[in-house]
Amino acid sequence: MENLKRMKNETIEWEKAKKIKEEAELSRIGEELDQLGSPEEDGYETIEKRERIKSLETEQRNILNDREEQWRLKSRAIWLATGDEN
Helix, strand or coil: CHHHHHHHHHHHHHHHHHHHHHHHHHHHHHHHHHHHCCHHHHCCCCHHHHHHHHHHHHHHHHHHHHHHHHHHHHHHHHHHHHCCCC
């Protein structure tokens, strides 16, 4: 029983740390995208800049997709636990 309690606490701490890391990563990506500018400003003057923007947007999309999948699974688990009340 003690092992299960310890595992639960460690899992909760891991989840909190993961959420903080994701938030920091999203913030960093947003700031870097803001610094790189938009296509209207300079038309992406270099290929490197375009590639960096594409990679940042892909990173951002992956983090957001993971978060969406996590919420989908969580909502399904809640529904399974409570059942259909219709």
